[in-house]
Amino acid sequence: MLEKIPHAVGAALSGLKAGLDRTAYRTDFAAAPEGLTLTSPAFDDGAAMPARFTADGEGTSPPLAWTGLPAGTARVVLLVEDAGSPTxxxxxxLIAWDLDPDAPLSEGAASQAGSRLALGKNLELGKNSFLKSGWLPPDPPTGHGAHAYLFQAYALDRGLDLPQHPGRGALLEAMAGGVLAKGCLVGTYERP
Structure with missing residues (x-):
C-alpha cells in the first residue's frame, strides 16, 4: 500500500519517526528487568529482515524463539512495533498473547487469526494498527529510510484475561504489574 507513495514524499517525511522512546519497551515497561533473549533464525538482532516477511514479499510472519525465562513464568506476550513509522x-x-513459554513460533504462525499451534491450540492474536488480527507486514514508504521493528517479548507471572483480539491499550493495561522480564530483537527494513 505505501509503496505507491512517491519517493520524494517519503524522503520529505524521513525526519518524521515515532521513535524508540515511544515503544512499550521504553515507556510502559521501561523498569521491567531485561533477561529474555528473543531470536529469529531468519535475521540477526539489528539486521535487515528478509523481504519475504514484508509487504514486498509473501508477508508471512517470521519465526521467533525466546530463552532466559525466569522462574514463575506462566505466559509470554509478543508485541512488535515500528519505531520508524511517520506517525x-x-x-x-503484531500482538500475540497467552503464549506457552516452551513453544516458539514457527514461520507464518502469526500471519492470521485462527492459526493453530502445537497441540491444536489457537494462537491468541490482538489487533494491529490496521485493526486486523495477525501479522501486519512491514510496508515503509519509499524514500523514508530504514525502519526499526522492535520484536518485544515479555514473560508474565500469569495468564491475561482479555477479550478476543485486544488492541495495544487493553494489552498493556492487562500486563501491568505482571511482567517478570523482557527481551527485544530489532529487525530493520527499508523499501528499495
Missing amino acids: PNPLVH
Whole structure:
C-alpha cells in the first residue's frame, strides 16, 4: 500500500519517526528487568529482515524463539512495533498473547487469526494498527529510510484475561504489574 507513495514524499517525511522512546519497551515497561533473549533464525538482532516477511514479499510472519525465562513464568506476550513509522506513535505490527513459554513460533504462525499451534491450540492474536488480527507486514514508504521493528517479548507471572483480539491499550493495561522480564530483537527494513 505505501509503496505507491512517491519517493520524494517519503524522503520529505524521513525526519518524521515515532521513535524508540515511544515503544512499550521504553515507556510502559521501561523498569521491567531485561533477561529474555528473543531470536529469529531468519535475521540477526539489528539486521535487515528478509523481504519475504514484508509487504514486498509473501508477508508471512517470521519465526521467533525466546530463552532466559525466569522462574514463575506462566505466559509470554509478543508485541512488535515500528519505531520508524511517520506517525506520532509506533505502528503495531503484531500482538500475540497467552503464549506457552516452551513453544516458539514457527514461520507464518502469526500471519492470521485462527492459526493453530502445537497441540491444536489457537494462537491468541490482538489487533494491529490496521485493526486486523495477525501479522501486519512491514510496508515503509519509499524514500523514508530504514525502519526499526522492535520484536518485544515479555514473560508474565500469569495468564491475561482479555477479550478476543485486544488492541495495544487493553494489552498493556492487562500486563501491568505482571511482567517478570523482557527481551527485544530489532529487525530493520527499508523499501528499495
